[in-house]
Amino acid sequence: MDSINSYLFISSMLFCLGLFGVITRRNAIAVLMGVELILNAANINFVAFSKFNGMNIDGHIFSLMVIVLAAAEAAVALAIIINIYNNMNTINIDDAAELKR
Amino acid sequence: MADLVFWIIAAVTIMSAAFVVLNNQLIYSAVALLFTLFGVAGLYVFLWADFIAGIQILVYVGGILVLVIFGIMLTNKIKSVRISHKSMQQGVGGVVTFWFFIFLFIALTKAPWAFSDAVEPVGTVREIGVLLLTDFLLPFEIISLLLLGALIGAAVLSRGES
Structure with missing residues (x-):
């Protein structure tokens, strides 16, 4: 826990799991969960590098921005997903390939 | 002792993240995401980032996860058990992400990170x-x-x- 490699290992693992979720899931909400995992992995990296470079707080600011972006993204994405569900009665992202029907 | 707690938190984070992407019941994935987000908040505590850990729990667990669960509830008919959904092409995706992980692992172990103590x-x-x-x-x-x-x-x- 006192070396940066363990944190980078955990975050790369989280990133790969999130990537796997994004490219294999067919449900739009599950894809959104994969994106959240990827953003969390990036955040761990920001905070870890911030600690191991002499407790430079800039990394914390970056991860705050990422958290805010994730919140905005989740709100808009869920609004879009619910709209797609109301219009097409499915949230399978393969069926929702058209913008209009 | 601190080492043990750290690796327990790391294991909980990774395993629940795997559960999130591998489970076929969407609502279980959302519950597993809860443990992942709490685990990441624990890692922030180990990284001396107390404020970020608090914000992580407030925004992710209190906001985003609740939104996701609302989304699941609103887009599935609970009675007709269509919460279940399959993943596709797990083989190809698994191979690609596995090799990407190997690449990242080699990169992070070989890289000469510049440290400064704090x-x-x-x-x-x-x-x-x-x-x-x-x-x-x-x-x-x-x-x-x-x-x-x-x-x-x-x-x-x-x-x-x-």
């Missing part, structure tokens, strides 16, 4: 507040505008046609 701060809230209102004032204002835009956009999108 003493543990009493708290980071004060420094973050000062930085947000001095060096990072413009990004701070821009992100507040973006939040406003996302709020209006989500409201307009989900209101429907009338």
